[in-house]
Amino acid sequence: MHSTVTDNPVITTKGLTKVYESRGRQVTALDGVDLHVREGEVFGVIGQSGAGKSSLIRCVNLLERPTSGTVTVDGTDLTALAGRGRRAGRDLRRARSRIGMVFQHFNLLSSRTVQDNVELPLEILGVSGAERARRALELLDLVGLADKAKAYPGQLSGGQKQRVGIARALAGEPRVLLSDEATSALDPETTRSILQLLRDLNRQLGLTVLLITHEMDVVKTVCDSAALMRSGRVVESGTVAELLATPGSELAGELFPVSGQATGPDRTVVDVTFHGEAATQPVISQLARTYNIDISILGAAMDSVGGKQIGRMRIELPGRYEENVVPVGFLREQGLQVAVVDPAATNTATTAAPTTVPTPGTASPSPLAKEAAK
Ligand SMILES: Nc1ncnc2c1ncn2[C@@H]1O[C@H](COP(=O)(O)OP(=O)(O)OP(=O)(O)O)[C@@H](O)[C@H]1O
Numbered sequence: 001m002h003s004t005v006t007d008n009p010v011i012t013t014k015g016l017t018k019v020y021e022s023r024g025r026q027v028t029a030l031d032g033v034d035l036h037v038r039e040g041e042v043f044g045v046i047g048q049s050g051a052g053k054s055s056l057i058r059c060v061n062l063l064e065r066p067t068s069g070t071v072t073v074d075g076t077d078l079t080a081l082a083g084r085g086r087r088a089g090r091d092l093r094r095a096r097s098r099i100g101m102v103f104q105h106f107n108l109l110s111s112r113t114v115q116d117n118v119e120l121p122l123e124i125l126g127v128s129g130a131e132r133a134r135r136a137l138e139l140l141d142l143v144g145l146a147d148k149a150k151a152y153p154g155q156l157s158g159g160q161k162q163r164v165g166i167a168r169a170l171a172g173e174p175r176v177l178l179s180d181e182a183t184s185a186l187d188p189e190t191t192r193s194i195l196q197l198l199r200d201l202n203r204q205l206g207l208t209v210l211l212i213t214h215e216m217d218v219v220k221t222v223c224d225s226a227a228l229m230r231s232g233r234v235v236e237s238g239t240v241a242e243l244l245a246t247p248g249s250e251l252a253g254e255l256f257p258v259s260g261q262a263t264g265p266d267r268t269v270v271d272v273t274f275h276g277e278a279a280t281q282p283v284i285s286q287l288a289r290t291y292n293i294d295i296s297i298l299g300a301a302m303d304s305v306g307g308k309q310i311g312r313m314r315i316e317l318p319g320r321y322e323e324n325v326v327p328v329g330f331l332r333e334q335g336l337q338v339a340v341v342d343p344a345a346t347n348t349a350t351t352a353a354p355t356t357v358p359t360p361g362t363a364s365p366s367p368l369a370k371e372a373a374k
């Protein structure tokens, strides 16, 4: 079984704005966010602390009331339902039961067993006792915790607690799962297993996942698409392939960082981006054979995304750029994106920006890296 990403939008926000008022001060956490998450995809939102990621996810399920703009989930305009009398309140609750939410700190009730935690949303929906138990056990089995039904949260590891959190989020049979830093309280190995679980659920159940993270690795491991947020705005967004194909994309630079400097004078260094059809062709060996030149690979960041090789490679050709116009043209003809790296930059630094476009992700420490260093 595998999921298919369709073009149907499942989560759409238009002009989403959130202004918090605290002690007479106004904080604009979201500043006109347009987000499009397609059916069946895992969509990652990444950004520095304070960029507005949690505000975004809380506005998407109306835990937080947007100041302006609209949120549509699975065809229902939630913003239109919010705060329009009792009837609308009931409709909003029903619509929200189709949106599962997973939290960083699990938010389990310590006095209830694992099974009772998973049953909680079903109780609220008025599902009968026998049916609740049947569903809860089925969900615990799905997340690999069938044997922990009678345990209490205090008796579980962090990873197990998060599995309970995920089972609970699935109780209302959601079409959409929202996850706010679900793995940031977990160690790297547990993080991997939880990400794998989210990916499996995405594939098996066709569940659309919107996840928030500040870790590029999370995006790289599970996401089909990603958006970068800064100061309450989405500054980049697209599928991983689209981002890679965008010259100067900061996200692409972070996802597929390449470095390496020229091994001597009179060399041409180029960054080649592989995506789509071109990635399956042996272009580098064709280039070497066609022009009878020795090519050195200085660095590469490749990954298989959706069964296709995707990534970037920094290669070195003998001779100055003027002598390599034809081979570089050959690469472009193969449908590859090619950026010639400024030799001055490679002489002084281990990472260099292509001359064609300023790439903040490679020319200087990235904003995300800077944030981590603080
Ligand atoms: N309830 C609130 N009242 C006032 N200001 C808030 C509130 N919640 C968030 N903010 C502010 O809104 C901005 C965005 O916060 P938000 O929590 O959405 O960021 P974030 O990207 O999730 O950050 P982090 O990575 O640290 O979780 C910040 O400046 C924050 O201080």
Ligand SMILES: [Mg+2]
Binding pocket: 053, 054, 055
């Ligand atoms: Mg947050």
